[in-house]
Amino acid sequence: xxxxxxxxxxxxxxxxxxxxxxxxxxxxxxxxxxxxxxxxxxxxxxxxxxxxxxxxxxxxxxxxxxxxxxxxxxxxxxxxxxxxxxxxxxxxxxxxxxxxxxxxxxxxxxxxxxxxxxxxxxxxxxxxxxxxxxxxxxxxxxxxxxxxxxxxxxxxxxxxxxxxxxxxxxxxxxxxxxxxxxxxxxxxxxxxxxxxx
Numbered sequence: 234x235x236x237x238x239x240x241x242x243x244x245x246x247x248x249x250x251x252x253x254x255x256x257x258x259x260x261x262x263x264x265x266x267x268x269x270x271x272x273x274x275x276x277x278x279x280x281x282x283x284x285x286x287x288x289x290x291x292x293x294x295x296x297x298x299x300x301x302x303x304x305x306x307x308x309x310x311x312x313x314x315x316x317x318x319x320x321x322x323x324x325x326x327x328x329x330x331x332x333x334x335x336x337x338x339x340x341x342x343x344x345x346x347x348x349x350x351x352x353x354x355x356x357x358x359x360x361x362x363x364x365x366x367x368x369x370x371x372x373x374x375x376x377x378x379x380x381x382x383x384x385x386x387x388x389x390x391x392x393x394x395x396x397x398x399x400x401x402x403x404x405x406x407x408x409x410x411x412x413x414x415x416x417x418x419x420x421x422x423x424x425x426x427x428x429x430x
Contacts, residue, residue, distance in 0.1 A: 253291045253301075256281055261302045265342035269299055269354040299346075299354045300363070306347050307367050310337055327375040328420065334395070335402060335416055344403035368392050381426040391426075394419060 259281045263272045274295050278288050292298040314333070317326055337343055352360045372392040376383035398415040401407060 249291075252287075256283065256288070256291055257298070257301050257305050260298050261305065261342065261346065264299060264302055264350065265345050268345065269295075269350040274298075296354060299350075300359075303347055303351055303355070303363065306343050307363075310334075310343070311367075323378045324380075327378050330371075330375070331395070331419065332416060335398065335412055338399040338402040339407075339412065348400055348403035364396060365392070368395070376423070376426070377429065379423065380429055381423060382429055387426065391423060394422065 256277070260272070260277050263277060263280060267276075272295070274285060274288055277283075277295075277298065278285055288298075292301065314330065315326075317323070338348065351363075355363070369388060369392055372395065373383045373385075373388040376388060376391060381387075398419060401415065402412060
């Protein structure tokens with residue numbers, strides 16, 4: 234009987250995780266189209282075919298749902314990174330990843346959710362904490378691979394420049410030339426950093 238109960242619990246947990254993932258996908262589409270302010274919990278529930286109680290089983294409120302959507306976008310970006318190849322120079326891979334990120338910032342759903350709406354929806358402090366959690370170690374590792382100074386203050390400053398570039402690229406009226414201009418500026422600044430001791 235215990236084995237049957239454990240299997241049932243495991244199946245329920247798997248279904249709950251699947252439902253949550255599908256709910257995040259629906260919410261993501263709505264937030265990307267209408268923005269955080271333009272989407273209500275009722276709209277998410279109606280689109281998904283779920284009661285408010287069902288929504289609250291997965292999320293404490295709309296902000297918690299938005300954070301899960303934000304996280305899913307970050308995770309998808311990271312998972313899409315190409316696998317390192319022995320044929321590729323590590324420094325070339327770091328620059329390629331910076332370029333891939335700048336390109337991704339122009340993808341409308343990512344731009345709207347992760348860059349335009351996130352600071353207001355999550356609050357500035359929470360958004361910055363999430364950005365730091367996802368980006369600081371990546372920037373620090375990239376600087377290390379490039380042989381550049383990568384102490385915490387330097388890493389934070391470079392990361393702040395990358396985030397600012399992302400915010401500029403996310404704007405719908407960003408000029409077409411901005412993407413390449415920002416890449417050139419970022420790479421020049423990084424190249425000018427002191428070499429690692």
